Amino acid sequence: MTVRTAELLMAIATLALSLGLMFNVYADGLTIGWVEGRGPGAGMWPFWLSAGMALAALATLVRWVQRKTPESRSDAPYIAPETLFLVAVSAVSLLALLVLMTVIGTYLSLMLFMFFYVRVLGKHSWAMTWAFVVGTPIFIYLLFEVALTKYLPKGWPIFEEGFLVIDNLRYEYFY
Amino acid sequence: METILVSLGAGLMQAFEPLNLFMIFAGCLAGLFVGCMPGLGSVNGVAILLPVTFLVPPTAAIIFLAALYYGAMYGGAISSITLGIPGASTAVATVFDGRPMAQQGKADKALMAAAIASFIGGTVSVILFTLFAPPLAAFALKFGPQEEFALMLLAFATFIGLGGDDIPKTVFSILLGLVMAAIGFDIISGQPRMIFFDMVEFQRGIGFLVLAIGIYGIGEMLWTLESTKGQVTMHKVQITWARMKANFAEVKKYINSTWLGSFLGFFVGTLPAAGATPASLMSYGLSKTFSKDPDSYGKGNVAGVAAPEAANNAASTGSMLPMITLGIPGSPTTAILLGGMIIWGLRPGPLLFTESPDFVWGLIGSMYVANVATVILNLAMIPIFIRVLAMPFTLLTPIIFVLCVLGVFATTDRMFDTWIMLILGVGGYLMRKLNYPVAPAVLAIVLGPLAERSLRQSLISSQGDVTTFVTRPISLTCVLLALALISYPLVQRALRRRQSQRRAA
């Protein structure tokens, strides 16, 4: 995909987004006009600002047709093939991290995530790998749960029970 | 005046007791550490405070608290500069120039500028606080919704020129930020707005940090990975004494921006609605507008680091003013401090100064000392922070991603926000590749809720009469200033054109 195509698609997407927002506000039955004696209604701000977004998106479309923006004249690839892999892997690994956090809990997911980056992508030594795989959850546990008293997601109950066994040790021996 | 000095002296004496001095350094360190994690700021750091509170006497706890607060403010700049991720909402503007400086191998310069500007901002602010607390509190009371809206206009006016050269795309970015700010419950009418797919989570709205970390954390990382083809490691900086000295000599380059940021930050911070984030953004915008070389901003101008840093530290002191004199928190952190004060049996309000002078002056005294302690710690630790930049991408990337995800989770305790962060981050990255500027959206989401609310409050109270903004003196002044600021670059450009025409002729 060239930058030129990408700009067209993005302009269409932003236009659709703006119109969708306008429709959403309108369909919710919010007052989009001026209420006599009260000023703007609840929907006025989001509706008319979305309308402005739509106009800005249209302007970009027009400039694309006229080939005014540098992007609309560029036939370079939108994402260079040699880096596409790297970007895609990063985005997908994050997605996997978020999904795993809700299923197997924060700490196990962190270990998998670190293993993937340090060993699979980075090809670092095993010593380095284990330092990160074990060190990251410990650091996060100490920072978030112990110091900042945040209860991070623990996933499904079965994984939560497993974590609680470890967490109990902390309360038993350190308080 | 004399009574102020005597009381201040007593406050400073308190700060120098061994236990209290220890608490200052411990607090600064804890604050620095928490503040430099993406997404975590002094709000989270205050959680550390509670257990401490029951171990030491209240005065020591207050001092720990003030130190933690300052440490977190300084710490926010560290991740803004080294990682390009705002450590706290107050440090967003620091990214604009701090990040390019780090990429040019000048991270140490940027960090030093941030530390020195923060110190000056914090000190100026605490002096103003000492001298003028009561009259300033009276002035803050004059700020109604009309004045707040006029101030927001002024803030928007300072951003002119922060966008890119593609006007439709800049406009789109600003408006998108403003619309996103409106998601959730409308407090004026009590109606839910833009609850997509009927998900209750949207009622809370999309927080500023979710967007900022999405765009600057996830989006920026993707961008860097792509543009460097995985060679994220930046220039290693060798810290030597000579280099440190040379960095010190650079102070004059940004001293003017620092003074501007200090006074502006203090003033904006004292206003109950505003707080440190708008203050730092306004300071950056103004510093750029009045700079001799505005084009170098955003490309690694050291004054672009100093201006917001001076302002956010000054504002964080300033935001203590409404809390201490009126009992109204000026920022989320001070709101939690307020909770802490109640546990100690102290009631913030107009009588606090007269009824609990030990507490108030102990707090003010420790602010002076905490400022000094933080700048020392910060300067000493610059070589350690710089080392982060030398990490290979396969180690740095996962660490940043993990901190972004958990940082966002920690602000609201919801996985929902981390999903939104990922979507906004990837979306922001795709748009940025097509020359859509992202900074305007981030700025707009901070100011959007304040602007809309104050606009509608004003119009309700004037029953729909728009002249209300120009019939009140403070509001009128702000509106006129805003107009002047908007026209300033245009006038300047016209003048320049005439000059060049004359030269040509």
Added chain:
Amino acid sequence: MTYLKTLAASAAALAVMAPAAFADWAPRKPVEFIIMAGTGGGADQIARLLQGLIEKKDLSPRPFIPINKPGGSGAEALRYMQDKAGDNHTVMMTLNSFYTTPIIQEDLGVDVTEFTPIGLMAMDTFLLWVNTDRNDITDLDSYVSAVKGAGLDWKVGGTGSGQEDSVLTAMMEAAFEYEVTYIPFPGGGTVAKNLIGNQIDSTVNNPSEQMEFYRAGNSKPLVQFTGERMAAFPDTPTAKELGVDIEYYMQRSVNGPPGMDPEAVEWYTNLFQTLFDSQEWQDFCVSDGLTCDAMMNGAELANFHATQKDAHVALIEQVGAGAITGE
């Protein structure tokens, strides 16, 4: 204390094997202490004070973590609790939006009478406040005539449409047959500040939000909407004394999600009873004008919630949801 810890630890160890089948229940993980309002408000102050006391007195083997879920006048918090049905490690600090929010937002799908009542910590009260600069207003009559004279120019500040003070304002409009302009602000503290700065003309704040300004002589109460005069305001008449039938309270209770285990309920009830009886809490009640005579719990509190809910349905019907939301 060590006794309690050993107990908790052994309870925890056993509970891993046989969850919920153990009589001496105690939390096994940090307890989420949900606050259905933002930071700095009355409910937040109370929750953070209670959390601090729990920690200070070492009353729980696991910490209580205060979490603010202010979205949509508490809708976010209510929905969260509903989805946590059966969870033993979540409790919520509530205020009157506990009743009003599910009524105004019909499609929320929350029935608060299904929630597990734990303890009513206090009843907060409302007073009508004006700035002391208003020398022309000395009592309710002069207030009403001033409002009627000003008409819609009279500005009343509040914490948001659909919040309890907007309900009370609507009740007053109905009782005195006047109409005012209601301006929402984020939080009771901001409302108080705007009253002192003369940005608004009157407000119905809780005592805790105005107390310091009142003591400093910046604001004065005209009427209290209680059954009897409070000790903190002996010279302010109640609305009933003046022949106006408005009595309105703000409940400050702790509740669990629907379907909490009875053992857990018992543990939490004992915990909050201990807190309620503590000197610190009773002192706070006195200084902040809260009514804390006895802690209501169990079936008594469930009844209380049911009556309050019905009362709010009637109230909102009477004044009309439109009068509250303003559109």
